[in-house]
Amino acid sequence: MEYDIIEQVSELAVSGSPLEEKLEKAVALLADYLAFDGCAVLLLDENGYMRSVAAKCPEALPPYRLGQGVPGLAFTGGALIEVHKEAGDAAWEGIEDSGLEGYRTALAYPLKEKERTCGVLFLRARAKVRLTLLKRQILKLAAMQLLILVKSSEVLNDHHRVYSELLEMQQKLVSSEKLLALGDMAATMAHEIRNPLLSIGGYAARLKRQLPPGSPALGYLEQMGAEIGRIEKIMNGIIRFLKDNAVELKTDDLHCMIDEAMELFADEIAVHCIKVDRRSSGGPLPVLADREQMKIAFDNLIANAIQSMEKGGILTLETSRAGEFAVAKVSDTGGGIDPKYMGYIFNPFFTTKKHGTGLGLPIANSIIMRHKGTIEVRNEGHGAAFIIKLPVAGAAAPNSSRHETGEAV
Amino acid sequence: MKKRILVVDDEEGLRLLYKEELEDEGWDVELAASGEESLDKLEKDSIDLVLLDIKMPGMDGVEVLRRVKEKWKDLPVILCTAYPHYKHDFGTWASDAYITKSSDLTELKQTIRDILGKKP
Ligand SMILES: Nc1ncnc2c1ncn2[C@@H]1O[C@H](COP(=O)(O)OP(=O)(O)OP(=O)(O)O)[C@@H](O)[C@H]1O
Numbered sequence: 001m002e003y004d005i006i007e008q009v010s011e012l013a014v015s016g017s018p019l020e021e022k023l024e025k026a027v028a029l030l031a032d033y034l035a036f037d038g039c040a041v042l043l044l045d046e047n048g049y050m051r052s053v054a055a056k057c058p059e060a061l062p063p064y065r066l067g068q069g070v071p072g073l074a075f076t077g078g079a080l081i082e083v084h085k086e087a088g089d090a091a092w093e094g095i096e097d098s099g100l101e102g103y104r105t106a107l108a109y110p111l112k113e114k115e116r117t118c119g120v121l122f123l124r125a126r127a128k129v130r131l132t133l134l135k136r137q138i139l140k141l142a143a144m145q146l147l148i149l150v151k152s153s154e155v156l157n158d159h160h161r162v163y164s165e166l167l168e169m170q171q172k173l174v175s176s177e178k179l180l181a182l183g184d185m186a187a188t189m190a191h192e193i194r195n196p197l198l199s200i201g202g203y204a205a206r207l208k209r210q211l212p213p214g215s216p217a218l219g220y221l222e223q224m225g226a227e228i229g230r231i232e233k234i235m236n237g238i239i240r241f242l243k244d245n246a247v248e249l250k251t252d253d254l255h256c257m258i259d260e261a262m263e264l265f266a267d268e269i270a271v272h273c274i275k276v277d278r279r280s281s282g283g284p285l286p287v288l289a290d291r292e293q294m295k296i297a298f299d300n301l302i303a304n305a306i307q308s309m310e311k312g313g314i315l316t317l318e319t320s321r322a323g324e325f326a327v328a329k330v331s332d333t334g335g336g337i338d339p340k341y342m343g344y345i346f347n348p349f350f351t352t353k354k355h356g357t358g359l360g361l362p363i364a365n366s367i368i369m370r371h372k373g374t375i376e377v378r379n380e381g382h383g384a385a386f387i388i389k390l391p392v393a394g395a396a397a398p399n400s401s402r403h404e405t406g407e408a409v
Numbered sequence: 410m411k412k413r414i415l416v417v418d419d420e421e422g423l424r425l426l427y428k429e430e431l432e433d434e435g436w437d438v439e440l441a442a443s444g445e446e447s448l449d450k451l452e453k454d455s456i457d458l459v460l461l462d463i464k465m466p467g468m469d470g471v472e473v474l475r476r477v478k479e480k481w482k483d484l485p486v487i488l489c490t491a492y493p494h495y496k497h498d499f500g501t502w503a504s505d506a507y508i509t510k511s512s513d514l515t516e517l518k519q520t521i522r523d524i525l526g527k528k529p
């Protein structure tokens with residue numbers, strides 16, 4: 001039956017396979033049915049090239065630009081183009097298309113939605129092929145079906161994207177509310193808890209010094225001192241995290257910040273046999289930042305990376321520029337983050353470590369947020385990767401700084 | 410003569426702790442429970458260093474620091490803060506050191522030794 005092909009493509013359309021696979025199968029069916037050697041779907045990409053998304057072709061297609069070759073002309077013209085290599089076909093002679101070498105028939109059909117063309121169905125045959133009227137009509141129908149395939153998958157992708165953006169935004173909102181509530185608490189805590197702690201800890205230490213050696217109470221006091229030290233460590237973390245330090249933004253070089261943060265870890269890196277791979281795009285990376293604060297953020301990320309590689313590994317620190325953002329990436333080979341914890345690691349007090357406070361990442365996150373930057377995490381290679389993006393100084397926001405280092409771009 | 414430290418803190422427990430610990434270190438220690446009292450003491454006694462709490466009822470540490478530096482420009486002052494990494498610029502007057510309050514007094518003691526010299 002002549003219409004079988006339409007039925008087959010329709011079946012493809014409703015199947016659960018990914019778009020690429022559907023298109024691949026569809027072009028193969030079409031080539032077969034119409035007795036062409038090659039059949040491809042080309043879509044316009046953002047650089048003005050017609051990108052092949054599915055092809056059943058004996059040899060690769062040359063890169064077509066808009067208005068170039070048979071597919072390019074069909075796209076810009078918005079109408080079917082059909083050329084034959086035979087005496088009297090002036091079109092064949094007039095078209096420059098390296099994709100036609102070795103072929104005698106070429107045909108391009110625009111994939112058009114109302115007046116907007118988004119791609120082309122391109123067919124080539126080594127032999128001379130003349131399509132019957134029926135086949136031409138079927139070709140037209142098939143082209144429509146391909147268009148529907150492409151469009152519906154675009155809509156679906158948009159859906160997914162919007163959904164995940166919403167989800168992400170909601171998560172951010174929830175956590176910033178949590179932060180606000182905690183903020184007041186921390187200020188009070190700093191004063192009301194630190195003094196009594198100091199007193200208890202200080203006297204415990206004095207007592208310890210006054211006891212005779214060998215006294216069993218020495219151990220108790222030792223324990224008390226250690227526990228108080230632990231509470232103090234948590235408190236410092238909380239305060240640092242929540243205190244609304246107005247960040248003092250100056251133009252500063254991101255490469256330097258990371259290098260300075262790294263200096264603190266020289267010993268630990270040596271002890272744990274960690275190899276450091278420092279990669280940076282040449283030239284300064286000027287960002288508007290509070291150097292002391294950003295160092296705290298990087299300290300926390302680097303500390304985590306090192307802690308994940310007790311038995312050695314590679315710590316990679318990458319700095320580069322991507323458009324209006326300066327990007328820093330801290331990655332390790334420490335096994336990464338258990339996917340079931342991914343949603344929690346930025347929550348205050350979430351820790352999987354025996355002596356962790358769970359404040360390292362929330363601190364880093366709040367500092368980066370105050371810099372109007374972003375932090376992302378993913379498991380990559382043999383470990384975790386944290387990606388920090390900060391706006392490049394002078395790129396978008398006006399540079400309010402008086403202290404100019406690095407060249408503003 | 411022993412060098413003399415003035416400890417200014419509104420909490421009695423802490424004043425006594427500082428006094429005992431710093432005396433063990435070999436310094437002379439005077440105490441003041443408020444900003445106002447500390448300025449009185451500074452007028453009367455000869456003091457070599459002031460250890461100053463920031464948060465006190467009445468005149469706070471920042472204000473005391475300002476007045477001290479106005480009158481005794483070269484008198485060293487150590488500010489004790491409850492905030493870690495609290496490096497703010499208190500107007501024109503900078504203290505000589507900032508210490509985060511901690512039950513481990515090692516850093517405080519070291520800072521005092523650095524400022525006053527090894528020997529009391
Ligand atoms: N580079 C990493 N590799 C593997 N797991 C990580 C990494 N960074 C963070 N994590 C996970 O995220 C948790 C939270 O990290 P965060 O820095 O907030 O606190 P912590 O490291 O546990 O405590 P602290 O920072 O006080 O030492 C960690 O306990 C760990 O499970």
Ligand SMILES: [Mg+2]
Pocket residue numbers: 300303304356359360361
């Ligand atoms: Mg950590």
